[in-house]
Amino acid sequence: MPEGPSIVILKEEVQAFKRKKIIAVSGNTTIDKERMLNQTVVDFKSWGKHFLICFKTFSLRIHFMLFGSYRINERKDAPVRLGLQFTKGEINFYTCSVQFVEGDVNDTYDWSVDVMSDEWSPTKARTKLKANPDMLVCDALLDQHIFSGVGNIIKNEVLFRIKVHPESKVGNLPPKKLSELIKEARVYCFQFLEWKKAFVLKTHWLAHTKKICPRSCSIHKKTFRQNTPQDVLL
CATH class of the missing domain: 3.20.190.10 (MutM-like, N-terminal)
Structure with a gap:
C-alpha cells in the first residue's frame, strides 16, 4: 500500500x-x-x-x-x-x-494530522497518544487519525531508529522517547520522499522486510504481552 x-x-x-x-x-x-x-x-x-x-x-x-x-x-x-x-x-x-x-x-480533512502537511501538529499527536496509554506503539503509528500517511515501512524504520519495541505500550514510553517517536515519524517521511525520488529507498531500510531485528528482537511477532517499562527499549 x-x-x-x-x-x-x-x-x-x-x-x-x-x-x-x-x-x-x-x-x-x-x-x-x-x-x-x-x-x-x-x-x-x-x-x-x-x-x-x-x-x-x-x-x-x-x-x-x-x-x-x-x-x-x-x-x-x-x-x-x-x-x-x-x-x-x-x-x-x-x-x-x-x-x-x-x-x-x-x-472533511484535518490537515494537522497529515505527517507531511505544513499544518502538521506534533502537539495534537502527543495529546492523542497520551489519551491512549494502552495502545501499542506499532498500532499508534499506523493510526491514520494520529499519523496520517504512516504505513508499515515508516512504522518499522521509525521504531528501529528510536530503539523502541513495537509491542511497547504508549503509556510506558518516557516523555523524551514519546517526543522522539513524534519527531522521527515526520523526519523519516521526508527522507522517504527524498530517497524514493532518487530510486534508492530500499537501500536505506534498516528493519523493514527483516523477520529478525538486527538488535536480536523479533519484529513481526503475532502474540502480544503486557509490557513493563523495561520492555520499551530495544
Missing part, C-alpha cells in the same frame, strides 16, 4: 493538469464518473494515503488500497478503474478505491 510520501510524489507529478478541463472519462468504477466530464481541476491534494482531485463543488478521493497503481500519459495492460483525459495528456488509475467527497475538501 503506498504510504504518504508516495502520494505526495503523485501529487507533484500531476501538477501539469491543474486548472485543466477533463474532456473524457473512462473506467470500470461504479461511481458517476460522467460527473467529472467538462469539469476543471481546481487543485490536487494529498492527505496521508488519500489522493484528492479537487473540483469547484466536490472532490474525488483515490485510495490505492493494497495493489493500486497509476499511470500518467500512458496505460498499462490491465482494466482501468478510472481514466481522466485532458486535451494534452491523461491520468489512469488501477485497482483502487474511488469515492466522491462533497463540498469543500477542507471541511
Whole structure:
C-alpha cells in the first residue's frame, strides 16, 4: 500500500493538469464518473494515503488500497478503474478505491494530522497518544487519525531508529522517547520522499522486510504481552 510520501510524489507529478478541463472519462468504477466530464481541476491534494482531485463543488478521493497503481500519459495492460483525459495528456488509475467527497475538501480533512502537511501538529499527536496509554506503539503509528500517511515501512524504520519495541505500550514510553517517536515519524517521511525520488529507498531500510531485528528482537511477532517499562527499549 503506498504510504504518504508516495502520494505526495503523485501529487507533484500531476501538477501539469491543474486548472485543466477533463474532456473524457473512462473506467470500470461504479461511481458517476460522467460527473467529472467538462469539469476543471481546481487543485490536487494529498492527505496521508488519500489522493484528492479537487473540483469547484466536490472532490474525488483515490485510495490505492493494497495493489493500486497509476499511470500518467500512458496505460498499462490491465482494466482501468478510472481514466481522466485532458486535451494534452491523461491520468489512469488501477485497482483502487474511488469515492466522491462533497463540498469543500477542507471541511472533511484535518490537515494537522497529515505527517507531511505544513499544518502538521506534533502537539495534537502527543495529546492523542497520551489519551491512549494502552495502545501499542506499532498500532499508534499506523493510526491514520494520529499519523496520517504512516504505513508499515515508516512504522518499522521509525521504531528501529528510536530503539523502541513495537509491542511497547504508549503509556510506558518516557516523555523524551514519546517526543522522539513524534519527531522521527515526520523526519523519516521526508527522507522517504527524498530517497524514493532518487530510486534508492530500499537501500536505506534498516528493519523493514527483516523477520529478525538486527538488535536480536523479533519484529513481526503475532502474540502480544503486557509490557513493563523495561520492555520499551530495544
